[in-house]
Amino acid sequence: MAESGQPHVEPASAPASIPPAPAAPDAAPPITAGSGPESTAGPEGGRRRSNRRWLIIGGIAIVFLLIIGYVVGGAVAAGVPVSNADKALRTTVDHENAVVAVLNEDPFKGVDLSSSTLDVPKAKAALAGYMQKVSLVQPSVASDRNALQRVRPDLQSSFLTLPEQSTISRDRRRVDAALTALSSAQRGIDILKKQAAFVDALFDASANFIALGKTMEAEDLPGTAAQLPGTGASVKKAADLAQPPDVPVAFAPILKGMQQAADDVRGLVAAVQANDGAAIQKYVAALEADGKALESIDQNAIDAAQKALFQPLIDSYNRNMKIAAGG
Incomplete structure (x- = not known):
C-alpha cells in the first residue's frame, strides 16, 4: 500500500526461468545393405542369384558335352581298328573252305606203297595234282596271317577306347582264334610238303624196284x-x-625193306658174276624174304599215324575258325 493510502497494484513478476523445449529426436539412420537375408532383397540380389544358377547349369552342360565327346571320340578311335579287323577276319573266313578241303584230303589214300604192282606214274600224277591244290591255298594262308598280325596290335585297350572295350575285346578274341587256326593250317601245309617230297622219292624208288624186277625176271644180268x-x-x-x-616212323619198315632188298640184289648180282652157287642160293632166299616183308607192311599203321599227325591240326583249325567267324 502507498503512503497516500491509495491502493497500488504492482505488476506481477515474470517467472524466474522458462524451461527449455524438449529436443527433437535424432533422425532415423539410413537403411544400408547388410549381411542378413534382407540384404539380398531387391533387383540386385535377384540378379546375383540368377547368375549363379546359370553358372551351375553351364558347368553341368559342359560336363555332359565332355562325356558325349569322350564316348563319340572313343567310338571313332576304336572304329578304324575294329573295321580293319573285321575286314581281315572276313577274308580269312572266305578262304576257310579251300583250306579245310586241303587238310581233310588224304593224298596217299588207296596208294599201297609196298605193292609190286603200284602204278607209279598214276600215283605221282595224283600227288602232283594234290600239291597243286596246296600251292594254291598256301598264299592265302600266309596273306591272311600277315593281315591279322597287322591289325592285332591295334586291338589294345586304352583310356580313349574304354567305351568300345567290349567290341575291341570281342574282335581281339576273334583275331587271336583266327591266327591260331592259320598256324594250325600252316603247320599242316608244312608237313604235307615234307611228306610229298618223301613220298615222291619213295615212288621213284618203287619205280626203280619194278624196273629191277623186270630185268631180273628176264635174267638180264x-x-x-x-x-x-x-x-x-x-x-x-x-x-x-x-x-x-x-x-x-610208320613209314620206316618200307624204307628198311627197300634198303635190304637193294643190298640183297647187289649181293645176288655179285654172286652170279662170281658164279658162286652157295651165295646165289643165299641171296635168292633173302630176296624172297624181302618180298614177303614188304608185302606184309601194315598200311593201317601208316594211316593211323597220319591221322594222329593231322587230326589235331584239323580239329584246331575248325574249332578256332568257328570262333573267328563269330560263333
Whole structure:
C-alpha cells in the first residue's frame, strides 16, 4: 500500500526461468545393405542369384558335352581298328573252305606203297595234282596271317577306347582264334610238303624196284647191274627225307625193306658174276624174304599215324575258325 493510502497494484513478476523445449529426436539412420537375408532383397540380389544358377547349369552342360565327346571320340578311335579287323577276319573266313578241303584230303589214300604192282606214274600224277591244290591255298594262308598280325596290335585297350572295350575285346578274341587256326593250317601245309617230297622219292624208288624186277625176271644180268645205282640212290634219298615227326616212323619198315632188298640184289648180282652157287642160293632166299616183308607192311599203321599227325591240326583249325567267324 502507498503512503497516500491509495491502493497500488504492482505488476506481477515474470517467472524466474522458462524451461527449455524438449529436443527433437535424432533422425532415423539410413537403411544400408547388410549381411542378413534382407540384404539380398531387391533387383540386385535377384540378379546375383540368377547368375549363379546359370553358372551351375553351364558347368553341368559342359560336363555332359565332355562325356558325349569322350564316348563319340572313343567310338571313332576304336572304329578304324575294329573295321580293319573285321575286314581281315572276313577274308580269312572266305578262304576257310579251300583250306579245310586241303587238310581233310588224304593224298596217299588207296596208294599201297609196298605193292609190286603200284602204278607209279598214276600215283605221282595224283600227288602232283594234290600239291597243286596246296600251292594254291598256301598264299592265302600266309596273306591272311600277315593281315591279322597287322591289325592285332591295334586291338589294345586304352583310356580313349574304354567305351568300345567290349567290341575291341570281342574282335581281339576273334583275331587271336583266327591266327591260331592259320598256324594250325600252316603247320599242316608244312608237313604235307615234307611228306610229298618223301613220298615222291619213295615212288621213284618203287619205280626203280619194278624196273629191277623186270630185268631180273628176264635174267638180264647187265641190265640188273645197271639198275642198281639208281635204285640205291632213290632209296637213300627217300630215307634222308623220312625225318620224324613230319614223316611218321610208320613209314620206316618200307624204307628198311627197300634198303635190304637193294643190298640183297647187289649181293645176288655179285654172286652170279662170281658164279658162286652157295651165295646165289643165299641171296635168292633173302630176296624172297624181302618180298614177303614188304608185302606184309601194315598200311593201317601208316594211316593211323597220319591221322594222329593231322587230326589235331584239323580239329584246331575248325574249332578256332568257328570262333573267328563269330560263333
